[in-house]
Amino acid sequence: MKKVSLVLCLLLAGSLLLGNLSLGLINVAAKTESLSNTPLSGFVGVDVLGIDLRYDVGLLYLGAATPFLMFTLSEDTGVKSSLIIPGIAWYGYIGLKLDFGVFYFKGDIGHTFAFGEQLQLGFSPLRLGFGMNFSPSYYIELSVDTVLQKFNETVGKIFDFKIGYRF
Template sequence: MKKSVLVLFILLVASLSLGSLSLGLINAAAKTESLSNTPLSGFVGIDVLGIDLRYDLGPLSFGVATPFLMFTLSEDTGVKTSFVIPGVAWLGYAGLKLDMGVFYFRGDIGHTFAFGEQLQLGFSPLRLGVGMNIIPNYYIEFNTAVILQKFSETVGKIYDFKIGYRF
């Protein structure tokens, strides 16, 4: 048991020394009628603020994101703010990153899931975007996304912006 824990610890330290871990603040916005099958009268858009943890190893990237604040805009009720308990809903993703000096291109595919019955998740976003390394260890990204299950309905309607720090 001690040997297996030691081997896992050595593998963890080696992979962290070869790759980079980053933490970011992500803001995703969607202009759509509904991402779930819930009919919403006069629904215009949704904006979600969350935390994104990513691990990059060369051109590969793996990450998870969880929201903590959601804004909805409706023609009926105006802007409504909802606090989301961090860790209740998740987006897990894997992708590729192509570095070109200060700028980079990236793409990933993910899947959403939630704990509890009140959140109806289970869709798979495909994101493509561009990023820029600003100050050493800081970066910004802009991505556009589509939901694979509702591809034609979501093309050009979902965007996210991220600012992050690489450790």
């Protein structure tokens, strides 16, 4: 058991030396009627704040994000905020990043899933965007997202913004 633990620790330390681990705050805004086929009267949009953990190795990156706060905007009720328990819903993704000095282009595909029966997730977003490095540690990103299962209804209606720190 000690040998297995030692090998796992060495693999983790080696992979962290080859790549970058980053933590960020992500904001996803969507202007849509409904992503879960629920008819909502006067529904205008949704805005979700979350925490994003990502690991970059060369051109490849993979990560996971979990929301903690959601705002909905409706003509009927106005702005309404909802606290989400972090870790109850997840978005896992894998993608490629092309560096051009301070700027970079990125694209990824992922899948959403949730724990609990009340949450209706299970869609696969495709994100294309660009980012800017402010220093070796700080960066910002802006992406246009679409849901593959509802491509025509969501293309150009979902955006995300991320600010992060690389360790």
